[in-house]
Amino acid sequence: MIIGAIILIAILIIGVGMYNSLIGKKNQVTNAFSAIDVMLKKRFDLIPNLVETVKQYMQYEGDTLTKITELRGKAMGTGVSEVEKLAIDQQIGSAVKGLMVSVENYPDLKANSNFINLQSTWTESEEQIAAARRNYNATVTTYNNAVMMFPGSIFAGMLNYYPMEVLASTEEERKNLSARELFNS
Amino acid sequence: MAEFETQISPQVQNTLSELENERKAIVDEKYKGWGAIIFSGVVIFLMGALGVIIAGLLLGLCGIGYGIYVLYAISEKEKSYKDRYKRDVIGATLVAIDANLTFDHYKGILESEFRYSQLFSTTPDRYSTEDLIIGKLDKTGFYFAEVHAEYKTETQTKNGRQVSWHDILKGIIFVADFNKHFNGITIVRPKSMSASISAWFSKNVFSFGNKSVVQLENDTFNKDFVVYSSDQIEARYILTPALMERITDLNKRSAYHVSLSFIASRMYIAFPLDHNYFEPPMFKTLLNPNLLSNDINILNFMCDIVRELDLNTRIWTKQ
Structure with a gap:
């Protein structure tokens, strides 16, 4: 009788622990995604300043600047999902990268201290987003393991928790670039 | 250089x-x-x-x-x-x-800084340090010194209490200005049986202190090290895929497993070593042309770290 009660209590404690752990892991995934969002916002906030600084020197890159501004407006608009925001960010990233290459043709801009500072902040934000994405993927992997492995899968079924998809690695992450290469590209 | x-x-x-x-x-x-x-x-x-x-x-x-x-x-x-x-x-x-190098054999890494670095979880009971070298390579300032940190254990024997001393670190601690800003604490410790068990508990049961285990993507790196950090994202911002590979290479080139910590914009590396460097020979001649080769080799090794870990690349806001 007593042994049976002890076993029942033990099962209950383990069950509650696993249930809470699963909810905790799901919340961690949400937090990790919010962290990406914060980093993206930080990066989008750099754009107006960047465009303003660059516009004064670059006469022939008007289209690129307009495109970057439009993309920012789209990303900051209402009703844009997080996944869409990430996709827009990648487009902004490519456009800015192209812009940075064009800077070579504008020595005055290249020497402008405000631009140099913006360039460093941009690179920093790029790595911070990459770090936030890697963190998100690690959190999703931990969550997926908990959802798919026995006995967590039982609770996952009860809570309607399903495996999530990790974010596809960006070009920079895949190429495993050194910092210098990133800067020179 | x-x-x-x-x-x-x-x-x-x-x-x-x-x-x-x-x-x-x-x-x-x-x-x-x-x-x-x-x-x-x-x-x-x-x-x-x-x-x-x-x-x-x-x-x-x-x-x-x-x-x-x-x-x-x-x-x-x-x-x-x-x-x-x-x-x-x-x-x-x-x-x-190199005119930028200074050497002070009376100074070293203070015990307070050794504790502050959190390179080791054990607190020393006996500590000595000497041979401080300070330098600057391009934009990166660095310093390193020999350190001998020990802890004691006491056992009760039939002849009374017996005190034994054990090494925490006998080697060199290298400190460099890191090329990125960060606010939290990230620690990279060699993977040992106890570190693995503690990491498993931290990941699956509860965290010890305010630092949790960071699970990184590089398998080779994960085989050699356990990473703890107060900020999961910042740890990944510091430990980029490129830096993880460089740390793995540095670890391979070292005689024993290295430990690293990133605190207050600085990077600390502990190198356990067998040899006591920068000491004069007593029972060997000083007129040997290779007299300083060991000392210069270790100096080269330490200065190489700045290049190996790409610390002079200052493309982020920290200059």
Whole structure:
């Protein structure tokens, strides 16, 4: 009788622990995604300043600047999902990268201290987003393991928790670039 | 930056010739002192065997006293020889190699900084440090010093309490200004059985303190190290895929597993070593052309870290 009660209590404690752990892991995934969002916002906030600084020197890159501004407006608009925001960010990233290459043709801009500072902040934000994405993927992997492995899968079924998809690695992450290469590209 | 060469300057060569004479005189005195002690021991034993115990003891103790006096008298000269070697040979050679390098054999990494670095979870009970080298390579300032940190264990035996000392670190701690800003604490420790168990608990059950285990993507890196951090995203911002590979390479080139920590914009690396560097030889000649090769090699190794870990790349807001 007593042994049976002890076993029942033990099962209950383990069950509650696993249930809470699963909810905790799901919340961690949400937090990790919010962290990406914060980093993206930080990066989008750099754009107006960047465009303003660059516009004064670059006469022939008007289209690129307009495109970057439009993309920012789209990303900051209402009703844009997080996944869409990430996709827009990648487009902004490519456009800015192209812009940075064009800077070579504008020595005055290249020497402008405000631009140099913006360039460093941009690179920093790029790595911070990459770090936030890697963190998100690690959190999703931990969550997926908990959802798919026995006995967590039982609770996952009860809570309607399903495996999530990790974010596809960006070009920079895949190429495993050194910092210098990133800067020179 | 070119590799430092082991060439000894003519000025240092002259100092070495003078120091060689000092060394020989010290060694002669040491032989005299130890010779007197050993000889007196033999005299006590032999005279005791012959039954002349009192006279043997008196004679022997006089001899031992003389030996101890000679060794004591030479200890000051030995200290002065060591000091001059470090100042006029090591110090002068480093400055000749690179004017940015400074060497102070009396200074080191303070115990408070050793604790602050959190490189090791054990707190030292005995700590010594010496041979501080400070330098700057391009934009990156760095310093390193020899450190011997130990902890003690006490066991109760039938003869009373026995204290044993164990090494936490015997080697070099290298500190460099890191090229990115960060606010949290990230620690990279070698993977041992206890670290793995603690990491498993931290990941699956509960975290110890305010730092949790960071699961990174590089399998080779994960096999060698366990990473703890107060900020999961910041840890990944510091430990980029490229830096993880570089740390793995650095670890392979080191004699023993290295430990790293990233605190207050600085990077700390602990290198356990078997050799005590920057010390003058006592029973070997100073006139060997390769005299400084070990010391210059370790200096090259430390300065290489800045290049290997790409610390001079300052493309982020930190300049």
